[in-house]
Amino acid sequence: MQQFSQPIVKDVVLIGGGHSHAIVLRMFGMQPLPGVRLTLITPSSDTPYSGMLPGHIAGFYSHEECHIDLRKLANFAQAQLYIDEVVGLDLKNHKIICANRPNVHFDVLSVDIGSTPATISIPGAAEYAIAAKPVPKLLKHWYQLLERVAHNTQEQLSIGIVGGGAGGVELALSMQTHLHEILRQNQQSTTNLAIHLFQRDQKLLPRYHQSVQHLIKQILTKRSINLHLSESVCKIVPKYQERLEIKCESGLIIECQKIFWVTQASTPQWLKTAGLATDEQGFILVKDTLQSQSHPEIFAAGDIATMVNHPRPKAGVFAVRQGKPLFENLQRFLLGKSLKLYRPQQQYLSLIGTGDKKAIATRGSFTLPPHQLLWRWKDWIDRRFMEKFDNLPQMRDIREKFPTPDSRLPTPDSPFRCAGCGSKVGGTILERVLSRIQQEQPIAKDREDIIIGLDAPDDAAVIEIPKGQLLVQTIDYFRTLINDPYIFGQISANHCLSDIFAMGATPTSVLAIATIPYAAPAKVEETLYQLLSGAVKVLNQAQAPLIGGHTTEGTELAFGLACNGLAYPDKLLRKSGMQPGQVLILTKAVGTGILFAAQMRGLAKGHWLDHAVESMLLSNQAAATCLLQHGATACTDVTGFGLLGHLIEMVQASHVAVELQLAAIPILPGATETGQKGIFSSLQPENLEASLTIQNRLQVESHPNYPLLFDPQTAGGLLASIPEAQATPCLATLQALGYQYTCVIGRITPPAMTQPITLIDKD
Template sequence: MQQYSQPIVKDLVLIGGGHSHAIVLRMFGMQPLSGVRLTLITPASDTPYSGMLPGHIAGFYSHDECHIDLRRLTNFAQAQLYIDQVVDLDLNNHKVICANRPAVDFDVLSIDIGSTPATISIPGAAEYAIAAKPVPKLLQYWYHLLTKVAKNPQEAICIGIVGGGAGGVELALTMQTHLHQILHQNQQPIKNLEIHLFQRHEELMPHYHQSVQRLVKQILTKRGIKLHLGETVCEIAPQYQEIFEIKCESGLTINCHKIFWVTQASAPQWLKKTGLGTDEKGFILVKDTLQSQTHPEVFAAGDIATMVNHPRPKAGVFAVRQGKPLFENLQRFLLGKSLKPYKPQQQYLSLIGTGDKRAIATRGAFTLAPHQLLWRWKDWIDRRFMERFSEGLGTSDWGLGIRKEFSQHPISSTQSPLMRCAGCGSKVGSTVLEKVLSRIQQEQPIAKDREDIIIGLDAPDDAAVVQIPTDQLLVQTIDYFRTLINDPYIFGQISANHCLSDIFAMGATPQSVLAIATIPYAAPAKVEETLYQLVSGAVKVLNQAQAPLIGGHTSEGTELAFGLACNGLAYPNKLLRKSGMQPGQVLILTKALGTGILFAAEMRRLAKGHWIDNAVESMLLSNQAAAACLLQHGATACTDVTGFGLLGHLMEMVQASHVAVELQLAGIPVLAGAIETAQKGIFSSLQPENLQASRYIQNRLQVESHLNYPLLFDPQTAGGLLASIPEEQANHCLAALQALGYEHSCLIGCITPPVMTQPITLIDK
């Protein structure tokens, strides 16, 4: 994760993971700027490459082949990755407003969020049509349609595509190719599929030369795609059994099962409210330097930007070409240097796939008819572009011509980290701390109503004071570790879940917590921002657990770290201990394993983004509801699976309870990507120590080749609960857990009478 050799003094925030920003991130990774903290805010951890997207629809490329992995890319760039939707900008206070997290501060901002189809005010379009953008939603509907056709290939299907530009034409051809393939595989006639393409103009692809228009029309007609030229769609209305009627101004009506909307591009509505200068369609107006006309600290590129002096069509080729000049001007602006103007080319070569592994080549009036060689050329260009963001990440400049002119010019700071003091001199300043705590107190109103908290955050005393009921036991635990993810808000939530799990596993109710945080060296305002994001994330979880933050300690260091000391209360007769397992009971595990292995791979930039997404989703799931559910179903022993791995924590229970266990090795839930990563020999640094527990396995030599075996020793962060319950309660308990959102919860073994040595038996079924 991030380690800062220079104090952070500037925040560069990128909104959107478009082509230009992907290149900017890669170039920052190869030429970092000391003292600058780089943050990417984007709705998903991967971003589609427009050049290969039609081929993906046609079935020629896998999802991974045509998507840039933004987790891997931001890891390489040493950037923070915030998975969220931007909904507004506060330009006066230099803040980005997000849908699901606190506002994000910036000194310099760059926007590359692409465009959306213009649905305008056509009745029914927003409700019943599938927009071509955002692409993830389009692909979600497309995958669902493919599955449906594969399951019922004998059923007729009619698809309507509104928009006869390049996007609509390619979508029609590629969808037909993939669906025809499914029909052929199932020995069904291709007449079961009908595709209608609606275009308000008399010609297809109106921004292209007439030779291209004629050629495309011939291809679509020959392929049996029904063209409705000069037809303006005016309404989409539901009919019956998932049938929708497309109505045109001419009176033409067509019934379709699915309708895809691929009209001309428009800008998100929220941009118009920000105060940024925009054109009549809402796109950000930028100078030749890619700076906003109205706000020099804001840059924009790709489809969302309109160059005032050089307007160009909204095409991916321009976004790619803007990547390098955007990077250079962002660095120049941060360093206080003069910016360089950029002039895009007037004409460019288009290679338009026809859905059959052929492509049309066109540049201006020059056009070549579809040919396999043109497709191979396009495929080579696209794959070479994608290689920059995969295995070859950072190995060369791949023709980008990165200059090293700024590498020796860090952003100025008043103090070097070598001059930072230790001991109490490393504490976060009182002014910063006071500001953060003031904001945090507003986020946890539960603390004001708690009579048992005598002294908390609202009092400047040396320690917090809590009153303990006389009839309950005080349960205490502490955890603290370095960040494993480049997002302090998410890290705060993960840490809080991890630390509270010990309280839940004991059958206790959390009451209050103390925090300890190490914040990377930075200017005071940057320390405040990081600390606030971190603690705000933790408080979000603590509020749900009704356990207010009442104090803590902060210091500065080279990297972000966080932990909590948690207090809980339990009635003596309801306390869960590791020693409570009984023969005849069964073992329930509430979460899948694999976080240690996956984040070890993430540190090496070898994990896929969606693997880490799944791991983060698991770690953000609190164990509170699971603990209550297990208690309701008669749990007598419980522990949380964390640093010592499943087998290490299970052995603590076995030894304390004086029992043996038969473990269903094949039934243990595992996170996506964990087995694949383990097969490559990638493990957490704690794995070798955890392997010492293998000496307790009776049949180790017979099962150690099983794919799940290495996961038994994988250290977990914010892992699940492991509990023993009566066998007759197992089915009801699992059903209840899964209804609560613990979808990976399962029965993984049974408790047997004690044995003298090697009490663990692995059942390989």
């Protein structure tokens, strides 16, 4: 027996990637608590920093400069990252209900989801107005508007902004700055743009001192932004040609093409019905410890929380300052220690950007008029905050500054873990998980060919093979490359089934093998269920039920499937079927290996990995059917040996040569940039041996796509040869099926006298 680190005994789940939780993740990465598994659930892999958002809209900051990369941050914190939307809470059973995945269990929960503008009471607002939150949706519409203006600079454009608080004012000024710049660059008059700002109160920025209100009104008037004060919007109605009408209670009607909604903050419906103690608006009531007033195991921070004893405005400055006390109290709660009290400051400094690289400074009754120096000060503060998440400390520096804590969570388990069959997941846990999984795959009940499956306690599964068909079998198994067992289960299933699809076979059943990290029994059950549920989601789509398998405990999550399939002898695809005159089609882009190698070093951008995960979640089943329908004679799936390694196997088996178009090979976003930094997968050096088969490798080694030929792929695409006459209709069908990167990457030629691969270095 061998001694291992403390198993997982507690699950801390963070809902939302707000400012407070970003700080909590960073601090957990620097001061981890042994025995605690941290999970972040958020709809997006990055989160905007509110302090820089107006500057981004004005065109002063790029998207990356004003967004925190949550994938990178979660990886640093060794946290699970679930990209999903929360739609409910089951507080009795400590479950979080998500939109697109199984329920998630928690022992301790923290909520930092910000707020959304209140639009429900105004007819037409939810349907036709663009809410300021969630920010990703706002930015999506904003980017579309920028593109529209850039391509049609002569259009008369009218924009309505409802809400005259700080958010609405900064949005109006920032939008005007950016749109005016586009018009000037195209030598068009800025009078083509009209911005209307609607405010229910008589004054703008009602929470601020009158000196600020006066300054802002002067600036807006000088900038020719149309102010509609003491005007309550009561209705939004569609008109002709994408035009909308804003109707006010006074009878005022303004016509606009776009309307942005930046009004009083509200909460999502699921939180109002969760059963937590909330204020009249639905915000979570928290004590001075940031604990829920009604549920001590639940914490909340940022805009979504209301401190009972210290109510404050919904402002990002409070969310930032709540980060550290939230982290400290989460750890103290887990360790059974008394919690610290947090009291927010009464007054705080506000730096309000005016959209022209100037800012107003105000604190209480003290106000400084807009100035470039104040903007530079604000810019310095904002960039300094973001730098904490861009340049995360190295682990060796963390160990020196924050040694491993003496405090550990109590655990009933022995620190000694058995090997051999003693390392299996317990029978009771397995029985409960498989009972849940059987409910998720009803297809198994109607399969007469499955003689013995999950519903029987026998030692092995038994299936009947029909006469006249061939049994096709394959197996794959590997460590997790993503910190989400449900998504990893889907990726693994896609990867393993691809061998069946590449052979022209139909999958019929699978066996699973899983290694689950050491944990308390309930945590092992949760991980195994999430993993198998993800796999079964893919298997159901392929009509290939899970009929058995094996489990074991280990230091890290790993998973694989042994897949069975059936094929008719005359439909079987092999690597040896390539013929001169055919073309090569690749169904997916390459680059997953290099991107996840970069993630291990903390150098991959979150949106790069988003594209990689999206590719790996795309099944090759529809592609295989399409290729067969268009006369494919040879096929393989591109996996661990890389594109060139698998192509060489086809070339040698078929006794042909290939001209490969380097520039045509589809590459995942970020993979080329990563390769140029010298970051590669650990399997890359061995895969490079395939370069000996390239006739002109010395002439093309400098091409940016060249290193990606040897990049090992997980759940990669299919590589097939089809008649050239079928290429155009085949590509059109594949793209319609969702294979956006699919393309012809080469052609098959007669056998070569020397090396069989020639790389064509032309665009």
